Amino acid sequence: MKFIGVTTLAAALASSTSAISLNARSAQDVFVPIITSPTASSVWTVGSTQTVTWETANAPAQITNSIGQIMLVKGGTPTPIVLATGFSILDGEASFTVPDVINGTNYEIQLFGDSGDFSPAFTITGSDSLF
Template identity: 55%
Template sequence: MKSMSVAMKYFAFLFLTILFTISNAGPISATMQKRDVFVPPITNPTNATVWNSGEVQTVSWDTSAAPVNITNKFGRIQLRQNGNTFPLVLADGFDILLGSYNITVPLLITGVYELVLFGDSGNFSPDFTINGVSE
């Protein structure tokens, strides 16, 4: 009789453990943290833009739709060509809410390029031409 009592206690414990596990196995309602993603459209350069290597040019973007709180307000500008972003950083650490920043056009092979404006997220300028050196 004593061994029956131990078995009953074991099964009662096992049953309660399984019941507790099942009751807590439901979906967890987690509150997602709202993120302020800011993707300002680049307004300069445009498709009609032609820059020359060595010139100082102004990159500009529209900040009119900026959220109140921006997760990362520090910007970076890089060049891109044929879907590949160059490791060369043209500008870094500026306030993305400035709406424009001057860069020096690097010495490149003449071609069609894009700029990438990084801040909260990366966005691309339209294709534009840089006159540089011949291949």
């Protein structure tokens, strides 16, 4: 009888420990905001000030990573160019100066915080340099 009681107790403890771990993990949620700007029709000029915007209305109460970063992507490949960093993902926007990059119609923005959301492809004009 004691053996069954100990086994039952061990199973109950294991079950409650799993429940506690799951509850602690679900206390924070991943936030995947929709990028609203730039759009597919956006044209940025090198040296201009631009603002990336995203939806924040449906943000969860607890976000796993609320510090944002915006990277430039070209042709589906991430570049080493960080456009903005250190802002709250709940700000819904971040502004920066467009860096000197080669002309192209296949640029995207990747917004990091909890996730790596992508904007539609858009155009950057004004330079023929590599970076």
